[in-house]
Structure formats: C-alpha cells, structure tokens
Amino acid sequence: MKSVFARLASDFLSTIVFLIVYVVTDNVILATSVAIAGAIAQVIYARVRSTSLGYMTYASLALVIVLGTATILTEDPRFVLAKPSIAHFAIGAIMLKRGWMLRYMPPRVTEVIPEYVTAAGYVWAALMFALGAGTIAVAMTGDLKLWAFYVSVVAVGAKIAAFALQYLIFRVIITSRLRAAARA
Template sequence: MKDIFGRLAQDFFSTIVFLAIYLITDNVILATAVAIAGAIGQVIYARYKGQTLGYMTWASLALVIVLGGATLLTHDPRFVLAKPAIGHFAIGAIMLKRGWMLRYMPPIVTETVPEYVTVAGYAWAALMFGLGAGTIAVAATGDIKLWAFYVSVVLIGAKAAAFGVQYLAFRVLVGSRIRAAARA
C-alpha cells in the first residue's frame, strides 16, 4: 500500500507542487515555474539514482513542460490546470481493456464473480473519463481556487467513494454466490 501511495505522489508531484506554491503565494506564474522545475528535477534525480523511468513519467514531464510553458507564455493558468485531465483520460483509456482489474482482486473475488470484476473495470474507466471531463470544465473557468478544491477534494473523494462502493458490492456479491452454492 505504501508503494502505491509513493507512486501516486511521484506521478502527481508537479501538480502537488503547483498547488502548494499557488496556495502559499497566490501567484500562478511562480507556481507554474516551480512545478516545471520540480518535474525536471524529479527526472534528473531519478536518473542520477539509476532508476528506469516509465512511459508515464516521461509523458508527465512532457505535459508539465508543454502546458506549463503555454501558461508561462500566455499568463493563462487554464493550460496547466488541464494537465490532470489528460492523465485521467489516459488512465481511463487503459482501463477500457477487458479484465484489467482481475489481477488486482483477491482470488475469492476472481473465482466467484469474475464477470462483475469486468463490469467494475469499465465503471472505473467511465469514472476516469468523467473526472477528466470535470477537470477540463473546472480548468476552463480559470478559477484556481475552484480547481484546487476539485483536484484535492472531488477527484480524491470520488475515487475513495467508488472504492468503498466496489468493496461493499463485491462483499455482498461474493457472499450471496457462496451462500447460493452451499444451498445447491
């Protein structure tokens, strides 16, 4: 679990840096510049440590530089605010692969209700696309305080709620299948 949160923090490092600097200084240009420098520094540090960098790391760096650069050139924060949406769209597209979620489920779930796991995988993809669209809509307003609330509360809260619903649904479904099999 610690490894998962570490990877998430690494993947969203530039967004976290941007948000922190903006909330401290109320300066979009400074926050964008520091986020770009932080993303570049993160990659340099990883390379120095001899870590192999995955596709998502390079894609994230490119997005930070391109969208952050557009923000710096135009003084329009909407470019950098849209970055998390691109990540959500990419993850949603990956989640469209049938059965992607099976490897993350405990054996009792995959053996008892595999068809529901596939449906849940598609539901997660839909959630990612919806959250990405919401991020674009909020970014388009240019309201950074609204965006900060959205990325720090709504995005995280929606995923936590979806995880909770999924957990309860699988407990009920597995339990009812096991009871039905015992009766038969």
C-alpha cells in the same frame, strides 16, 4: 500501501508545487516556472540515482513542459490546471481493456464473480473519463481554489467512494452466491 502514496505524490509533485507557489505568491509565471523546474529536477534526480523511469514519468514531464510553456506564454493557469485530466483520460482508456481488473482481484472474487469484475472495470473507466471532464470544466473557470478542492477532495473522494461501493457490492454478491451454492 505506503509505496502507492509515495508514487502518487511523486507523480503529482509538479502539480502540488505549482499550487503551493501560486497560492503563496499569486504569480502564475513563477508558479509554472518552479513546477517545470521541479519536474525536470525530479527526472534528473532519478537518473542520477539510476532509478528506472517508466513511460508515465516521461509523459508527465512532457505534459508539464508543454502545458507549462503554454501557461507562461499566455499567463493563463488553465493549461496547467488541465494536466490531471489528461492522466484521467489516459487511465480511463487503459481501463477499457476487457478484464483488466481480474489480475488485481483476490482468487475468491475471480472464481465466483468474474463477470462482475469485468463490468466494474468499465465502470472505473467511465469514472476516470467523468473525472477528467470535470477537471477540464473546473480548470476552465480559472478558479484555483475550486480546482484545488475538485482535484484533492472531489476526485480523490470519488475514487475512494467507488472503491468502497465496489467492495460492498462484490462482498454481497459473493456471499449470496456462496450461500446459494451451499444450499444446492
């Protein structure tokens, strides 16, 4: 679990740095420049350590540079604020693959309710698309405090709530099916 959070922090480091520098200085150019430099430094550091970098790392770097440059040229932070939505859309598109969740489920779940797991995968994809659209809508307001709240509380909270709801639903369905099988 610790490695998952470390990976998430690493993936969103440039966004976190941007937000902190912008809140402290109220200077979008400085915040964006520091975020771009941080993303580049992060990749260089990984290369020096001979850490293999995945496609998502390079895609994230490209997004930071392209959207950051647009932000610097226009002095409008909405370009950088929209970056998390692209990640949500990409993940949502990957989640449209039928049965993607099956490999992440315990054997009991895949044996008893595989059809529900497949359906839940599509629900997760819809959630990612909704969160991505929400991120863009909030970014378009240009309100950094609202954006920070949405990205850190609403988006994360929605994923935690979805996970908890999925767990409860799966547990109830599995228990019900196992009891019915035992009676038969």
